[in-house]
Amino acid sequence: MLLKELSELHGVSSGETAVRHYIRDRIQSRVDRIETDRLGNLIAHRDQGKKGPRVMLSAHMDEVGLMVVGIDASGLLKIKTVGGIEERVLISKRVLVGPRRVPGVICAKPIHLQEEEEGERPVKTTRLFVDIGATDRSDAEKDVKIGDLIAFDVEAGPFGDGLFKGKALDDRVGCAVLMNLLENEYDLPLAYAFTVQEEVGLRGATVAAFGLNPDLALVVEATSAGDVPPLKKHQASTRLGAGPAISFMDRSVIVNPALIQRLAAVAEEAGIPYQFRESTTGGTEAGVINRTRSGIPVAVISVPCRYIHAPVGIISLNDFTQTVKLIDAFLRDIEQRGLPV
Amino acid sequence: MKDLLQRLTSIPGPSGREDQVRAFIQAELEDYCDELTVDTMGNLIAFKRGGKTKLQFAAHMDEIGVIVTAIDEQGFLRFGKIGGIRPHRLYAQRVRFQNGTVGVIGAEKIDDLKELTLEKLYIDIGATSAAEAKTKVSVGDIAAFDHEFVDLGQRVVAKALDDRVGCAVLIEALKRVSKPQNDLYCTFTVQEEVGLRGAKTAAFGIEPDLGIALDVTGTGDTPEAPKLAMKLGQGAAIKIKDVSLITHPQVKELLSTLAEQNGIPYQFEVLPFGGTDAGAIQLTKAGIPAGVISIPCRYLHSPSEMVDLNDVEAAVRLVVATMEHPVTL
Numbered sequence: 001m002l003l004k005e006l007s008e009l010h011g012v013s014s015g016e017t018a019v020r021h022y023i024r025d026r027i028q029s030r031v032d033r034i035e036t037d038r039l040g041n042l043i044a045h046r047d048q049g050k051k052g053p054r055v056m057l058s059a060h061m062d063e064v065g066l067m068v069v070g071i072d073a074s075g076l077l078k079i080k081t082v083g084g085i086e087e088r089v090l091i092s093k094r095v096l097v098g099p100r101r102v103p104g105v106i107c108a109k110p111i112h113l114q115e116e117e118e119g120e121r122p123v124k125t126t127r128l129f130v131d132i133g134a135t136d137r138s139d140a141e142k143d144v145k146i147g148d149l150i151a152f153d154v155e156a157g158p159f160g161d162g163l164f165k166g167k168a169l170d171d172r173v174g175c176a177v178l179m180n181l182l183e184n185e186y187d188l189p190l191a192y193a194f195t196v197q198e199e200v201g202l203r204g205a206t207v208a209a210f211g212l213n214p215d216l217a218l219v220v221e222a223t224s225a226g227d228v229p230p231l232k233k234h235q236a237s238t239r240l241g242a243g244p245a246i247s248f249m250d251r252s253v254i255v256n257p258a259l260i261q262r263l264a265a266v267a268e269e270a271g272i273p274y275q276f277r278e279s280t281t282g283g284t285e286a287g288v289i290n291r292t293r294s295g296i297p298v299a300v301i302s303v304p305c306r307y308i309h310a311p312v313g314i315i316s317l318n319d320f321t322q323t324v325k326l327i328d329a330f331l332r333d334i335e336q337r338g339l340p341v
Numbered sequence: 342m343k344d345l346l347q348r349l350t351s352i353p354g355p356s357g358r359e360d361q362v363r364a365f366i367q368a369e370l371e372d373y374c375d376e377l378t379v380d381t382m383g384n385l386i387a388f389k390r391g392g393k394t395k396l397q398f399a400a401h402m403d404e405i406g407v408i409v410t411a412i413d414e415q416g417f418l419r420f421g422k423i424g425g426i427r428p429h430r431l432y433a434q435r436v437r438f439q440n441g442t443v444g445v446i447g448a449e450k451i452d453d454l455k456e457l458t459l460e461k462l463y464i465d466i467g468a469t470s471a472a473e474a475k476t477k478v479s480v481g482d483i484a485a486f487d488h489e490f491v492d493l494g495q496r497v498v499a500k501a502l503d504d505r506v507g508c509a510v511l512i513e514a515l516k517r518v519s520k521p522q523n524d525l526y527c528t529f530t531v532q533e534e535v536g537l538r539g540a541k542t543a544a545f546g547i548e549p550d551l552g553i554a555l556d557v558t559g560t561g562d563t564p565e566a567p568k569l570a571m572k573l574g575q576g577a578a579i580k581i582k583d584v585s586l587i588t589h590p591q592v593k594e595l596l597s598t599l600a601e602q603n604g605i606p607y608q609f610e611v612l613p614f615g616g617t618d619a620g621a622i623q624l625t626k627a628g629i630p631a632g633v634i635s636i637p638c639r640y641l642h643s644p645s646e647m648v649d650l651n652d653v654e655a656a657v658r659l660v661v662a663t664m665e666h667p668v669t670l
Contacts, residue, residue: 254356280410291541294542295382
């Protein structure tokens with residue numbers, strides 16, 4: 001299953017090689033040209049003999065994770081977060097360290113040995129270590145180097161009523177959407193960008209967009225679904241199962257209203273359920289793409305995901321399918337009617 | 342000038358929804374430039390031919406505002422902020438949407454002012470149900486402060502003087518300039534309040550030799566004010582530094598010399614907070630010398646910003662003097 005395989009690959013920001021190879025192997029028969037740029041973005045072109053507005057689709061390959069920044073005398077690994085992770089979600093998680101995927105556990109002080117107030121505060125990453133079962137520093141150094149990236153050790157898979165759980169759904173689900181779209185034929189010059197280092201500052205998309213200089217860009221993302229307690233209804237942002245989420249604004253971008261109207265109209269005509277992302281927080285690659293060169297119109301379409309930026313997230317498989325359908329219908333609409341902006 | 346300021350500030354135009362401001366300025370400038378264009382981001386660029394050097398002037402059309410994020414069962418609107426707004430500035434204010442709908446901002450029960458966060462606020466548009474609210478407003482709709490223009494004589498008070506006063510200065514300068522000695526790219530930018538976004542792409546397209554932003558700046562002339570040198574009524578402020586920019590020394594030299602030569606009252610400005618379009622312009626491509634002519638303004642980012650017309654006039658004269666001076670850097 002594509003989503004399961006993508007989710008279980010390791011691709012903490014700057015270490016996206018495994019994801020890039022996986023995607024390239026599966027799409028290269030479907031593209032006119034494929035390249036890896038200097039930052040590591042994988043860019044697949046489907047443009048041969050095509051006329052019309054040039055559209056860039058982008059999804060990031062990287063995920064949040066950890067990095068080894070030191071090894072102490074006892075062989076425990078000192079760590080730092082890569083991308084936005086809250087310390088609270090780290091304790092006691094199983095992880096895999098470095099390219100050789102060395103198993104480890106993030107240490108936690110047992111409750112019996114804690115001071116009373118320790119239980120009330122999250123532990124800072126500076127006091128968290130990864131235990132790989134090494135006897136001392138030199139034993140640890142046989143398997144692990146400083147600078148190695150650490151990903152969560154999570155088995156992905158479908159469960160419940162049409163749901164799917166796994167790590168790194170932000171944004172492997174976006175990568176899966178793009179891979180699905182590559183199965184189709186469009187009468188438009190398209191560039192599919194699988195980008196690097198989104199989680200540490202939208203870095204891959206910045207250079208990918210400059211290089212491609214498209215007439216329109218669509219960012220495909222996973223976005224937080226807060227449809228769970230203790231959040232109130234108006235704080236949910238998105239809801240699982242209600243279809244792809246269309247952004248009107250986030251911290252990084254204000255989407256052109258004409259683009260939003262066209263997306264909503266396309267969804268309604270095609271009977272595709274959709275929702276608006278009812279929040280203005282968070283940032284996406286749309287921000288940097290929008291401000292590239294003389295400006296590039298950009299929209300963001302997201303698959304809602306519960307518990308985003310934590311070791312396990314949950315999406316609805318129907319939301320995923322409907323996201324593919326919405327973008328497909330939108331691209332067909334551009335074929336017919338041109339750009340809305 | 343008062344009339345122009347009143348008309349400009351009465352238009353709602355938060356970041357991303359500058360279209361009504363742009364239409365107004367387009368109509369004002371039609372007869373005063375060689376070419377008017379709108380770029381991808383929505384920046385309005387008024388071009389006037391004059392000489393070899395490319396001067397970009399930038400005044401932003403957008404203002405701070407709020408954006409509807411959710412509509413609840415009772416028809417109350419929850420919202421996010423556009424630009425830098427503190428919750429206490431919003432509480433009990435009126436806001437106006439682009440379609441004319443007006444709402445008041447209420448707050449959930451709080452025991453301490455410190456609890457007054459954006460999440461505790463809502464907009465009441467007088468609807469009694471979600472269905473009724475949705476006939477007037479949709480999620481994603483954007484509103485601005487709704488506050489009338491007040492004429493205090495030498496000083497005026499209005500919402501959105503940040504940066505409609507900069508727009509007014511640039512409009513007036515374009516109307517007055519008789520012998521431009523440089524190619525003028527008068528840019529009315531979008532989305533400044535959310536991160537200098539319009540100026541960045543406009544400057545990339547224009548690739549000017551010099552960029553000058555026209556914007557408001559804070560003052561230190563009110564009771565127990567922050568220690569700032571700028572005062573209302575002391576002339577146009579020539580920026581030395583803010584968070585986004587250290588003014589190119591030659592630009593500071595150029596502007597202060599022109600002010601001296603033309604007898605234009607001016608003051609120097611160091612602002613320890615905030616940034617302007619000049620910050621984005623200077624980092625474009627391989628780098629562009631940039632500076633700012635500021636209009637001192639009290640009560641920034643509130644529904645009642647105040648400027649002095651002497652300062653506005655000084656800024657217009659300094660802009661015209663720059664346009665009519667053959668600039669070499």
